[in-house]
Amino acid sequence: MSEKVKYDLVIGSLLHNIGKILFDDYKSSYENLKIYEELNINNQDILDCIRYQTYEQIQKSNLSPDSIALISYVANAIVSDINDIKKEEFKDEDFDKNTPLYSVFNVLNKNNDSKFYKRVILSQDCGINNPTKDEDDNGDDFFQKIRENIKNIISKISLNTNYINNLLLVLEDNLSYIPASTSKEYLKDISFYDNIRMTGAVSTCIYQYLLEENIIDFKTFLFNEKSRDEDMFLLYSLDVSGIQNFIYNISSKGALKALRARSFYLEIMMEHIVDSFLERLNLTRANLLYAGGGHCYMILPNTKSIKDKIKSLENDVNRWFMKEFAITLYIAGGYRACSANNLQDIPEGSYSDLFKDVSSEISLKKAHRYSADDIRELNKHNVKEEDGKRECSMCRKIDKLKDDNDDEHLCTTCYVLKQIANNILDDKYFIISDKEQYERIRLENSSIGEALRLPFDSCLVSLNDKEFKKLKDSNIKARFYAKNDFSSDETTSRVFIGDYRAKTDNKYLKNPTLEELAEKSDGIEKICVLRADVDNLGSAFVSGFRHMKQKSNLARTATLSRQLSLFFKFYINDILSNGKHEILSKNKDRNIVIVYSGGDDMFLIGAWNDIIQSGLDLKKAFDEFSQKTLSISAGIGLYDSKFPINIMAKETGILEEYSKKYEKDGKTKNAVTLFDESNCYSWDDFEDFVLNEKFNLIKDFFEKTDERGNSFLYNMLELLRNVKEKINIARFIYLLSRLEPEKNSKNYEEKISIYRNFADKMYEWIESEDDRKQVITAMCLYVYLNRKKQSEKDGGKNNEL
Numbered sequence: 001m002s003e004k005v006k007y008d009l010v011i012g013s014l015l016h017n018i019g020k021i022l023f024d025d026y027k028s029s030y031e032n033l034k035i036y037e038e039l040n041i042n043n044q045d046i047l048d049c050i051r052y053q054t055y056e057q058i059q060k061s062n063l064s065p066d067s068i069a070l071i072s073y074v075a076n077a078i079v080s081d082i083n084d085i086k087k088e089e090f091k092d093e094d095f096d097k098n099t100p101l102y103s104v105f106n107v108l109n110k111n112n113d114s115k116f117y118k119r120v121i122l123s124q125d126c127g128i129n130n131p132t133k134d135e136d137d138n139g140d141d142f143f144q145k146i147r148e149n150i151k152n153i154i155s156k157i158s159l160n161t162n163y164i165n166n167l168l169l170v171l172e173d174n175l176s177y178i179p180a181s182t183s184k185e186y187l188k189d190i191s192f193y194d195n196i197r198m199t200g201a202v203s204t205c206i207y208q209y210l211l212e213e214n215i216i217d218f219k220t221f222l223f224n225e226k227s228r229d230e231d232m233f234l235l236y237s238l239d240v241s242g243i244q245n246f247i248y249n250i251s252s253k254g255a256l257k258a259l260r261a262r263s264f265y266l267e268i269m270m271e272h273i274v275d276s277f278l279e280r281l282n283l284t285r286a287n288l289l290y291a292g293g294g295h296c297y298m299i300l301p302n303t304k305s306i307k308d309k310i311k312s313l314e315n316d317v318n319r320w321f322m323k324e325f326a327i328t329l330y331i332a333g334g335y336r337a338c339s340a341n342n343l344q345d346i347p348e349g350s351y352s353d354l355f356k357d358v359s360s361e362i363s364l365k366k367a368h369r370y371s372a373d374d375i376r377e378l379n380k381h382n383v384k385e386e387d388g389k390r391e392c393s394m395c396r397k398i399d400k401l402k403d404d405n406d407d408e409h410l411c412t413t414c415y416v417l418k419q420i421a422n423n424i425l426d427d428k429y430f431i432i433s434d435k436e437q438y439e440r441i442r443l444e445n446s447s448i449g450e451a452l453r454l455p456f457d458s459c460l461v462s463l464n465d466k467e468f469k470k471l472k473d474s475n476i477k478a479r480f481y482a483k484n485d486f487s488s489d490e491t492t493s494r495v496f497i498g499d500y501r502a503k504t505d506n507k508y509l510k511n512p513t514l515e516e517l518a519e520k521s522d523g524i525e526k527i528c529v530l531r532a533d534v535d536n537l538g539s540a541f542v543s544g545f546r547h548m549k550q551k552s553n554l555a556r557t558a559t560l561s562r563q564l565s566l567f568f569k570f571y572i573n574d575i576l577s578n579g580k581h582e583i584l585s586k587n588k589d590r591n592i593v594i595v596y597s598g599g600d601d602m603f604l605i606g607a608w609n610d611i612i613q614s615g616l617d618l619k620k621a622f623d624e625f626s627q628k629t630l631s632i633s634a635g636i637g638l639y640d641s642k643f644p645i646n647i648m649a650k651e652t653g654i655l656e657e658y659s660k661k662y663e664k665d666g667k668t669k670n671a672v673t674l675f676d677e678s679n680c681y682s683w684d685d686f687e688d689f690v691l692n693e694k695f696n697l698i699k700d701f702f703e704k705t706d707e708r709g710n711s712f713l714y715n716m717l718e719l720l721r722n723v724k725e726k727i728n729i730a731r732f733i734y735l736l737s738r739l740e741p742e743k744n745s746k747n748y749e750e751k752i753s754i755y756r757n758f759a760d761k762m763y764e765w766i767e768s769e770d771d772r773k774q775v776i777t778a779m780c781l782y783v784y785l786n787r788k789k790q791s792e793k794d795g796g797k798n799n800e801l
């Protein structure tokens with residue numbers, strides 16, 4: 001494929017509708033293209049993509065039958081869910097700047113709501129943009145600002161992949177909260193950005209398909225009804241399995257740092273794999289439908305050469321995984337060919353079938369991972385005690401090991417990860433290059449240390465601000481990445497990463513340890529691990545919009561997945577530094593570290609009481625964000641900071657499973673399990689009944705009456721737990737009576753009234769199984785919160801109450 005045409009087409013498609021945003025009078029903007037020429041666009045192909053907006057225009061024109069403008073027109077119609085591309089009139093398309101972007105969650109999973117978003121430019125401190133019903137009247141100023149930003153990037157036009165990726169970022173920041181159309185009702189919850197991005201993706205697919213099929217008369221082919229059933233596209237998915245084992249199965253000192261470094265390494269590896277695939281397939285990030293949590297979806301051209309390349313790329317990655325990590329990591333890909341009609345769910349159900357078919361292909365591959373050749377290859381790398389190979393003391397891989405200062409014997413990856421963990425977690429920038437470029441970088445920059453290896457013979461190095469500036473200005477051939485950064489340019493891509501970590505005096509702790517986090521807790525000096533993910537996310541993706549008449553699937557899926565990525569990779573940082581729930585902890589900046597957050601799942605670790613409160617914060621924030629169309633289930637485990645972290649991970653995973661099985665009054669999931677399976681609640685029950693009702697009553701009583709000490713509570717707990725034996729109810733009542741204040745004590749009147757209220761409630765609660773269970777959890781939390789730290793020096797076991 002001609003490189004030039006490729007770039008013309010993507011840029012032309014991305015800008016196909018941009019006139020609606022840039023000019024008040026939309027129609028004259030495409031009839032009179034001078035304004036684009038003033039912006040430095042003099043490429044005829046791109047101008048044609050912008051000019052031809054209606055079928056009538058195309059009919060009247062003398063466009064050559066192989067003009068790419070025909071493709072961008074058809075691609076836009078497919079993405080905008082227009083069935084008859086000949087009839088469609090765009091004349092009513094003057095863009096109404098006062099119409100906001102409606103929330104995609106209004107219609108997800110049969111929801112029926114009418115919230116919308118404030119107009120915001122995505123930026124470092126834009127905060128969470130939740131759907132609302134409050135009017136937002138900054139339309140004019142806002143449009144003026146985004147017009148400037150967009151004109152600015154357009155005027156720098158340049159025909160290469162870097163420019164396109166940068167253009168995508170600028171369009172994302174400025175057009176995320178603008179509707180795709182203000183005159184077509186069904187497009188009002190799809191963001192303008194996702195609509196044009198998908199137009200870019202579909203255009204390139206069509207173009208590559210036409211070329212490979214030797215179709216030179218685009219017009220006759222594309223405007224023939226039959227082409228809508230032609231399988232021009234592939235829905236492709238990649239899935240890396242073994243991520244959890246790779247991150248958590250370590251046994252080592254400095255475990256938290258190692259865990260975070262491994263998690264970060266995998267996150268970047270995934271970005272790198274996606275970018276490398278797209279680059280080698282001659283595509284851009286426009287074709288990436290979704291990436292996160294070790295999975296991704298792409299929309300690709302259905303051509304033999306693409307299918308061949310995919311196969312060999314997957315193979316390359318797996319060979320590399322075998323060499324570096326034996327069988328810990330494995331990548332499986334699957335695709336299904338589909339037509340424009342399928343993307344628009346014609347016949348009905350065909351769009352969700354695409355996803356189902358792709359995921360069953362991936363499952364099949366996972367079940368038959370290795371060929372005979374692969375196994376020979378694996379054995380070659382995994383021979384023990386040959387050439388002095390031994391087991392790595394961090395990840396247990398068999399390799400030639402490096403001796404570390406701390407008497408550890410580490411494989412190359414673990415060794416380098418350990419060396420650079422500090423930098424990689426704190427530096428904002430990093431660079432990925434081939435080996436040759438890396439050697440050059442190292443030669444010219446003495447401060448650059450060892451590199452982490454990545455698939456496709458690449459090297460990853462993190463950079464501080466100074467190193468980044470210097471290297472960016474050099475002529476190094478590499479991809480630069482900036483973490484959570486909004487000032488990216490042509491040389492630098494952005495990655496969102498949930499990287500919140502505990503703060504002191506408003507500054508992030510450099511490298512918090514589990515011991516430090518435990519020390520920061522109130523009461524008992526322990527840590528909690530929280531693992532959580534979104535309930536039924538797969539089915540929301542596959543069929544969450546199935547009930548709609550005009551689904552506009554591709555763009556709507558893109559809008560939904562991007563919103564979720566923003567929440568779990570970016571907004572989460574904000575949520576953890578603005579703590580809201582305060583019954584167990586008043587810290588606004590939570591003493592928590594994100595080990596992993598992305599895709600749809602989270603692994604957090606921190607001061608026990610901050611973790612529990614943040615669980616509620618995140619649940620509440622996600623409810624508001626998703627308008628309760630989606631929910632989260634979590635497991636929270638309580639541990640001594642010296643407990644092996646791999647076992648914490650495993651056990652908390654089991655607690656999360658309990659929450660996934662939660663069922664009460666016909667409602668399922670949307671739950672949290674604390675410490676062990678006996679404390680499994682819906683989030684609402686946990687907040688309303690365990691914390692607000694019972695914990696607060698217990699706290700009030702013990703704070704306002706004479707301190708009876710924890711031993712009293714222990715006895716009560718013991719009886720409550722064994723209440724099935726009748727005698728224990730009697731004992732419990734006796735114990736309660738001993739709490740009655742003495743008649744001649746100070747403030748007797750007040751105390752006796754608090755006591756009576758407490759005792760009445762307790763009599764009532766002991767009779768009901770639900771209440772009793774909630775009282776037990778509330779008492780445990782009260783005891784933990786009030787236990788003196790000194791008594792904690794016995795090195796205690798986990799979950800002891």
Ligand SMILES: [Zn+2]
Pocket residue numbers: 392393394395396397410411412413414415
């Ligand atoms: Zn290792």
